[in-house]
Amino acid sequence: MILLLPEEYRAIPFIRESLECLQIEHFWVKKLKPVKVKELVLPAFIRPRGTCNPKLIEILSNKLHQLQFIVDLPKKPIYVSRQKAGKRKISNEQDVIELMEKFGIEVLFLEDHSWAEQMRIVANSNVLIGLHGAGLSNMIVMPNESKILEI
Secondary structure, X not given: OOEEEEHXXXXXXXXXXXXXXOOOOEEEEOOOOOOOOOOOOXXXXXXXXXXXXXXXXXXXXXXXXXXXXXXXOOOEEEEEOOOOOOOOOOOOHHXXXXXXXXXXXXXXXXXXXXXXXXXXXXXXXXXEEEOOOHHHHHHHHOOOOOEEEEO
């Protein structure tokens, strides 16, 4: 099976990197250019927004763990900052960062790292702290005994 993706997604680094790491066969589709396929499978709507499909999460988690992002290092807590993000910021985030640093919690700016580096960093942490949103989705690669603090 080949995944068809809009050509403009090619410019998004985490999409390219995750497709490559997960070895997902794909084809970039140009806007308004017809694509002829022998068989087309359209995914069904699997869950309402804000919920998840536990079976799909398990499949993805198992696939990601096969990539062996987890290395034998001491686990450390990390805080995912949105300070460099364009929107949805914590108004007093500098105070939050100072508090995290005071307690020895590493401050992470996801946009400074490739997709694989993000996976490796998060997989080797034991506590993930951050603002509600997609930045915490990397928790899927964390060990089962890990803790999440969602602000």
